[in-house]
Amino acid sequence: MTVMNMIQAINSAQNVMMERDGNVVALGEDVGYFGGVFRATEGLQRKYGKSRVFDTPISENGIVATAIGMAAYGLRPVAEIQFADYIYPGFDQLVSEAARMRYRTAGEWFLPLTIRSPYGGGIFGGQTHSQSPEALFAHVAGLKTVIPSNPYDAKGLLIAAIEDNDPVLFFEPKRIYNGPFDGFFDRPVTPWAKHPKAEVPEGHYTVPLGKAAVVREGEQITVIAYGTMVHVALATIEAQGIDAEVIDLRTILPVDIDTIEASVKKTGRCVVVHEATRTGGLGAELSALIQERCFYHLEAPVGRATGFDTPYPHSLEWAYFPGPIRLGTAIKKALED
Amino acid sequence: MTVMNMIQAINSAQNVMMERDGNVVALGEDVGYFGGVFRATEGLQRKYGKSRVFDTPISENGIVATAIGMAAYGLRPVAEIQFADYIYPGFDQLVSEAARMRYRTAGEWFLPLTIRSPYGGGIFGGQTHSQSPEALFAHVAGLKTVIPSNPYDAKGLLIAAIEDNDPVLFFEPKRIYNGPFDGFFDRPVTPWAKHPKAEVPEGHYTVPLGKAAVVREGEQITVIAYGTMVHVALATIEAQGIDAEVIDLRTILPVDIDTIEASVKKTGRCVVVHEATRTGGLGAELSALIQERCFYHLEAPVGRATGFDTPYPHSLEWAYFPGPIRLGTAIKKALED
Amino acid sequence: MTIDPERRNRPALELYVPEPHARPGDEPDFSHIIIPAAGSVPRPDIAAQPGEMKDLAYTLVRVLDEGGQAVGPWDPRLHPDTLRRMLRDMMLVRVYDDRMYRAQRQGKTSFYMKSTGEEAIAVAAGHALEREDMTFPTYRQQGLLVARGYPLAQMMCQVYSNRGDKLKGRQLPVMYSDKAHGFFSISGNLATQFPQAVGWAMASAIKGDSRIAAAYIGDGSTAEGDFHAAVTFAGVYRAPVILNIVNNQWAISTFSGIAGGELTTFAARAIGYGIAGLRVDGNDALAVYAATRWAADRARSNLGPTLIELFTYRVEGHSTSDDPSAYRPKSAGSNWPLGDPVARLKQHLVVLGEWDDERHQQLSDELEAEVRAAQREAEKLGTLVTSSIEFPQDVRTMFEDVFEEMPWHLREQQTQMVDELEAKRK
Amino acid sequence: MTIDPERRNRPALELYVPEPHARPGDEPDFSHIIIPAAGSVPRPDIAAQPGEMKDLAYTLVRVLDEGGQAVGPWDPRLHPDTLRRMLRDMMLVRVYDDRMYRAQRQGKTSFYMKSTGEEAIAVAAGHALEREDMTFPTYRQQGLLVARGYPLAQMMCQVYSNRGDKLKGRQLPVMYSDKAHGFFSISGNLATQFPQAVGWAMASAIKGDSRIAAAYIGDGSTAEGDFHAAVTFAGVYRAPVILNIVNNQWAISTFSGIAGGELTTFAARAIGYGIAGLRVDGNDALAVYAATRWAADRARSNLGPTLIELFTYRVEGHSTSDDPSAYRPKSAGSNWPLGDPVARLKQHLVVLGEWDDERHQQLSDELEAEVRAAQREAEKLGTLVTSSIEFPQDVRTMFEDVFEEMPWHLREQQTQMVDELEAKRK
Ligand SMILES: Cc1ncc(C[n+]2csc(CCOP(=O)(O)OP(=O)(O)O)c2C)c(N)n1
Ligand SMILES: Cc1ncc(C[n+]2csc(CCOP(=O)(O)OP(=O)(O)O)c2C)c(N)n1
Ligand SMILES: [Mg+2]
Numbered sequence A, B: 001m002t003v004m005n006m007i008q009a010i011n012s013a014q015n016v017m018m019e020r021d022g023n024v025v026a027l028g029e030d031v032g033y034f035g036g037v038f039r040a041t042e043g044l045q046r047k048y049g050k051s052r053v054f055d056t057p058i059s060e061n062g063i064v065a066t067a068i069g070m071a072a073y074g075l076r077p078v079a080e081i082q083f084a085d086y087i088y089p090g091f092d093q094l095v096s097e098a099a100r101m102r103y104r105t106a107g108e109w110f111l112p113l114t115i116r117s118p119y120g121g122g123i124f125g126g127q128t129h130s131q132s133p134e135a136l137f138a139h140v141a142g143l144k145t146v147i148p149s150n151p152y153d154a155k156g157l158l159i160a161a162i163e164d165n166d167p168v169l170f171f172e173p174k175r176i177y178n179g180p181f182d183g184f185f186d187r188p189v190t191p192w193a194k195h196p197k198a199e200v201p202e203g204h205y206t207v208p209l210g211k212a213a214v215v216r217e218g219e220q221i222t223v224i225a226y227g228t229m230v231h232v233a234l235a236t237i238e239a240q241g242i243d244a245e246v247i248d249l250r251t252i253l254p255v256d257i258d259t260i261e262a263s264v265k266k267t268g269r270c271v272v273v274h275e276a277t278r279t280g281g282l283g284a285e286l287s288a289l290i291q292e293r294c295f296y297h298l299e300a301p302v303g304r305a306t307g308f309d310t311p312y313p314h315s316l317e318w319a320y321f322p323g324p325i326r327l328g329t330a331i332k333k334a335l336e337d
Numbered sequence C, D: 001m002t003i004d005p006e007r008r009n010r011p012a013l014e015l016y017v018p019e020p021h022a023r024p025g026d027e028p029d030f031s032h033i034i035i036p037a038a039g040s041v042p043r044p045d046i047a048a049q050p051g052e053m054k055d056l057a058y059t060l061v062r063v064l065d066e067g068g069q070a071v072g073p074w075d076p077r078l079h080p081d082t083l084r085r086m087l088r089d090m091m092l093v094r095v096y097d098d099r100m101y102r103a104q105r106q107g108k109t110s111f112y113m114k115s116t117g118e119e120a121i122a123v124a125a126g127h128a129l130e131r132e133d134m135t136f137p138t139y140r141q142q143g144l145l146v147a148r149g150y151p152l153a154q155m156m157c158q159v160y161s162n163r164g165d166k167l168k169g170r171q172l173p174v175m176y177s178d179k180a181h182g183f184f185s186i187s188g189n190l191a192t193q194f195p196q197a198v199g200w201a202m203a204s205a206i207k208g209d210s211r212i213a214a215a216y217i218g219d220g221s222t223a224e225g226d227f228h229a230a231v232t233f234a235g236v237y238r239a240p241v242i243l244n245i246v247n248n249q250w251a252i253s254t255f256s257g258i259a260g261g262e263l264t265t266f267a268a269r270a271i272g273y274g275i276a277g278l279r280v281d282g283n284d285a286l287a288v289y290a291a292t293r294w295a296a297d298r299a300r301s302n303l304g305p306t307l308i309e310l311f312t313y314r315v316e317g318h319s320t321s322d323d324p325s326a327y328r329p330k331s332a333g334s335n336w337p338l339g340d341p342v343a344r345l346k347q348h349l350v351v352l353g354e355w356d357d358e359r360h361q362q363l364s365d366e367l368e369a370e371v372r373a374a375q376r377e378a379e380k381l382g383t384l385v386t387s388s389i390e391f392p393q394d395v396r397t398m399f400e401d402v403f404e405e406m407p408w409h410l411r412e413q414q415t416q417m418v419d420e421l422e423a424k425r426k
């Protein structure tokens, strides 16, 4: 076990997999010699050579498309999209191609392909370095989406994603790369070192896709979160002294419905929190699923604490970010209703 | 008043607007000389000339991007994407540019831009001529989305879209271009001629964006539909003898929450029907909104009758399509629960 | 024209919109087409630098002359048996196309696309490539499957979306896929296969293997961003890939000028990216063969990609959904000055003394019979019936292959569908 | 390397990955850069066909020679007053950049991007274009705003996202926008502006107006599909647009070879599309001016688009988030053989007898003072504070301008936000 931050854990996952499997390659803008603008591939080119870790032209479309071709050949490419906000030029290849290949060929071709991308706000990146587009991919049949909230999960989930035989989108909440940000932007940042989930094995292990984690058991209400919002959720309920059950989804699709259902049936109340815009966000799907499955257990409407339906404004970052006040208000409302 | 089918109504809307406003131009693949693969721009190039109605290279990205530039200049471009399934190469320009321009320039630049696109299944077009991607756009702040269900609305909504000062996506359910298909694929097709909403004024009128239509009043349950599904809904409740209130959303975003809320509070039950894949579809957002706002009026969970979470398979079209049985089952469940 | 207060005495700008040489009612006009003599184009060494062969983008590699002789440095000097096999495969594609077109017209399926006049492009490449090379075709290279011996009945089952369709009826007709025959899954979304082929070729290089990729794209589709990604990545990494542009001069209703074809050749794109480029008579099977071989040899020698424009003409409609007489003269196809690829190869064999009309007729009859037999076999496994739920496929398969393992939500939907179908059947 | 059973005795393929000439620790190496003599490149008539001027894509239009003389047919013969204004604007950009860079380092904002060494590109074009022409810049053409007299304090307010920012603090620093100064809104998404500019220019032609567009893109960003869409549409419709590629030889950490720059010039892309192309010394203000004028005259005469590669060097880091010493030799910038654009224009004026060191120093001091004054003015309106909710903007504005009219859901969210803020303030 070593203490790692998220970046180190993500780097380690790729390193472990490249060591074990000659078919694993890493590519993306600035990922080669430089090791990535967030350093997630640092040292890998030196270790595995330029034909396994390489820089690409600035073409997210080309990155996804060539990675699809590589996966069709039998490689397991791990492609980085420098910011999730820049994934859209590759959207057609992801939606029309990566997601459909196994289906349209009845399993003859499949694509063991991982797309990593730093995502989410909280670093004053303005509207084009802050987005959370996960819901767009959840609507597309054939794509899995994973969002880790801590170094241990990040490494285990990324290894599972690379080993998975289907395309996986792996969004990395960049705000928590260096520490578990809880939404209190006016307090000093805590580094990962103090967090139990920063203890990460150096070798190979997996955290299974499709399984959520109950990160705190509780009786009063279920709070469903993922990524940065897990830390916001824990801080919020602690600040408010609420005995909430907090679920860290980890995988967005396929979602772990059993864990959700069991928890909401127990608590009778639920709030979903995410940073993405509200309308059509993952909260909508979760809310719909929960009321479909737990209707007679629900004592209040399923609440949503989310980013607003606006772009992410540079200077109003802390007005946009769904922090402890927004989540706290939603929880309070769900408890009072 | 003339009897028009959907195509004629859509053609007429463009014709009326091109006549009234020299800034309206039409462009897209095959829309010029030929008049569009579905003939929606037939005759317009002859009438308004090649510099106002023209063919484009096969680049949905280029179509959207140049239309953005034209709108920035002050034109009101109406761009056709030949099939909604081919909108993804233009996704970045729509999401990162069209949707954000007014916001990021604090109103200095805005884009009176309409993107028309034939959409939905039911014509054996296979997985790449059948898709319903509206939910993807509903999640993006800054885009309006409109889906008409009949010729009268199609013309009035399209004129409203062209006159709107923001980008509007206008999806045309191609299955009902020639007649109001109700999902009974084994019965003969009825042409529009017999439908009251095929009576269309020849001149200018608008159907306002953001306003739903209650196409049938009823007491037992609210069925929310749009596009082709409006006809499926009406046929289903008639076949089942249910006194349902049927709402035709017409505009997907901004959604007409008042009409929805009033109806569901009255009936206490609701089913949403759409052809798009279920997970993360518009049904999720509507279900979430309804349980947030009508929780104490709901006597059963909000139901969803939708396309399945798979691509649209060519030969299993009628197994995929959410027809009267699927919707009927959902309604029955909502009534029994 | 608006009043532009700032224009002063400047001329008014005008939007230029390209227009083809002839429209319905006009005589077909191909007088603008420049056809260099067969044999007139030099054949550079495969190790030549792209910068040394720019001229090849502006001419036309042709081997078969008007008299049916194979001439010049590009003559691949094929054995008559090979020529006869190529002729046979081209004829077979044409018979097959006619049959399937008719089947669609008879209501046996939803859609079909012919490759009439473009048979040499796929068939000759199919013969020039190695069997283990991967092709990334469009919907107009059915000839690759035929050249590689893929069973006709299986192709037909795909067209019929029937019980025998290995793709389980999921894809639109003609969107074949077969790994064993080196034929990558065809996408309904134009151009996407082009950069995928580059990625596949890069993978072969990453692994130190020797397999190369051959990708195809239409003239119209070169406008898509995927084209640019493909050529950019192929150039940067010197990917072992052949990038074929099939310039049949029409997209659906728009001519190649709408894709930039008035400004320069499509082969000239290669110069823009600094890679090797050739412009080839696509109706000349020997020229296609020779160019493919040359490019394949370059790719296999780590000399990088080649962009090949295959100049041809789409003789028939775009698909069964299209009526070309709405946008171009009716007889355009038969007036195409580079002739018919089947007739030209036949003539060559006759001139060589290796073929005659009798044998041709006999082969033609054989192929008709072969196709008819395959059709009977395929139709035993069903045809597409569009107004029935008597599906050739088990509906449960609809939920398979979305993922390797079926997640809970698809399992639930599968159960729902099965119940629904029972209700429908009642 | 895998065992490829089908490889037989073929050579193993290899993936080629371009590598720059020098890495940290190496001596900067520009020996591969070929620099044609100033004045050596012919200047075609603006009505010349693109096919007649292909050579211009492989050379370098240069006007200022090593001695500071303006030579050759591209000399725009500008009045010394114009030259002095250009010098002044270029110097002002540099002073401004330095100030704002420091402001970021002082924590007054989140981010900044300098254009050091590239000032001539934006400033000279700003002088060569008409005021009513629209520019579609990247984040490195702040010189266009300066050349067109946009108030410095307003630029700074944008960088500070403060109360004075007309963009209401919504955009990342340096993503300016000003319609009145013909400066299109900068996007954080690379390359998107390139085809938008083409659409804007097409609109001008559709309306029969006379305004043209000038678009900018970086060498790295040419790989995006937007680049391809832009050049394709510009060519097809002969759009009145100047398509500038600023080749500063680096993206972030990757050199231009990763964008295809080893294979040919970026100007050669023009040949691939069959449009006019020029390759220009971007550090030579007179060459930039002359090329821009030539291309503008072509556009205004309905002769279509011109693609211009402006060859330069990114002397400093990509942005304040970047440390270039991690991927290239530290002194690379100062070794760039085409010199510094400010120094070269200064030398020219001195040689002309229109300038001297004393006036230069005086101007420099004036500009420092001007920038400092503007900064004081801007800072009165606030700077970005990243750990506070004392926002310079009214939070209610967050919900404005998503649409022309605020729909119900944004009104509800606005109310929610106001309540939230009150709770936070408590
Ligand atoms: C992304 C996308 N846009 C549009 C279409 C519709 N479409 C199908 S074929 C076609 C024309 C293609 O022309 P070309 O590339 O020249 O190929 P050809 O049919 O001539 O072989 C069009 C526009 C599509 N299938 N995919
Ligand atoms: C679509 C997109 N992909 C990636 C990025 C991240 N990014 C910002 S600037 C940059 C490098 C651009 O290089 P170049 O085009 O050469 O412009 P330069 O900075 O040299 O002027 C990258 C990769 C982005 N902003 N947008
Ligand atoms: Mg074509």
Ligand SMILES: [Mg+2]
Binding pocket: D218, D219, D220, D246, D247, D248, D249, D250, D251, D314
């Ligand atoms: Mg650059």
